[in-house]
Amino acid sequence: MKESEIIRTLFGTTPPPEDDCYFLAPNRLVTTDSLSEGTHFLHEWSSAPILARKLVEVNVSDITASGGRPKECFLNLGLSPLSRKKEWIRAFSKELRKSLDQYGMKLAGGDTFSASKTQLTLTVVGTVEKPWLRSGGKPGxxxxxxxxxxxxxxxxxxxxxxSKKNIYQDAITHHLSPKSRYVILKPLQNFQVHACMDITDGLIQDAERLAIPSKGKLKIQIESVPLDPLALTELGLDLCLGSGEELELLFLSPLVLPTKLAGIPVTMVGRLEKGKPGVHFLKAGKQYLPKSRGFLHFAEEE
Ligand SMILES: [Mg+2]
Structure with missing residues (x-):
């Protein structure tokens, strides 16, 4: 089954929530994310500290995308023969505490169990004043x-x-240790943001997840999309547009914003218009159809 079908089946007749976080109360929000050995990481690529950091960052990214600040968290650990070793647990715990401290977060509980492969799940609760939903976009x-x-x-x-080539080192670090855009939250809150999400499955799929709830036609100018120059040369356009786990923010605002906030580039790439909800990529003024859609959680035929 496809991920969307699995989610539909789980929720039955209730429409599944569409935002990065769920709002427990007007000013309280929660999110959860997992890292599973073999699916999201390999122990040979990611050390215990790298995994601890990534687990915190992917969750903080969802809280940020909803305009919130992380506060408490719950950790569920499925430990394999490798990850239940003293050295692994100690290294993981030390970095986890460091990462949580950095965001002023408190570990409030969790669960540990034995597993054949390492499974890491973090649930983060946070506070929010002005929530950013995916459905808030307006034409224009x-x-x-x-x-x-x-x-x-x-x-x-x-x-x-x-590949051991030096030129890839930066990209490898970016893949293994992505950073949430939490530092942009405060400066961005000084401006009107109508809708926001983080890019985890690639721009092609994620842009649709903003256009459909906002009920508009999202036109994206390919020439304006900020692509990593080396990635573009090595992988080509479509793979860059489908690149997941970027943790960049994708958002809609009625304002013309500064091109940099908190030292992070902010690039205008398109506009939301009235029309059939969906995404249109434009290249040299013509419609552009990427050949692949990007990251899929489950193969289509399963
Ligand atoms: Mg997200």
Whole structure:
């Protein structure tokens, strides 16, 4: 089954929530994310500290995308023969505490169990004043992307090819240790943001997840999309547009924003218009159809 069908089946007749976080109360939000050995990481690529950091960052990214601040968290650990060793647990715990401290977060509970492969799940609760939903976009809004796209996919491919070339080091670090855009939250809150999400499955799929809830036609100018130059040369356009786990923010605002906030590039890449909800990529004024859609959680035929 496809991920969307699995989610539909789980929720039955209730429509599944569409935002990065669930709002427990008007000012309280929660999210959860997992890292599973073999699916999201390999122990030979990621040390215990790298995994601890990534687990915190992917969750903080969802909280940030909803306009919130992380506060408490719950950790569920499925430990394999490798990860239940003293050295692994100690290294993981030390870095986890460091990462949580950095965001002023408190470990409030969790669960540990034995597993054949390492399974890491973090649930983060946070506070929010003005929530950013995916459904808040209005016709005429400008579409923005923070940072650039493509590096995560380039890093993943370099790791897979076991490439030792120095030029890939930055992309490999970006893939293994992505950073949330939490530092942009405060400066961005000074401006009107109508809708926001983080890029985890690639721009092609994620842009649709903003356009459909906002009930508009999202036009994206390919020439404006900030792509990592090395990733573009090595992988080509479509793979960069589909690069997942970037943790960049994709958002809609009625304003023309500064091109940099908190030192992070903020690039205008398109506009939301009235019309059939969906995404249109434009290249040299003509419609452009990427050949692949990017990261899929489950193969289509399963
Ligand atoms: Mg997300």
């Amino acid at each position: 809004d400008y579409l923005y992307i923070t940072g650039s796209l493509g590096k995560s996919q380039l890093g993943f491919r370099a790791l897979k090819k076991k």
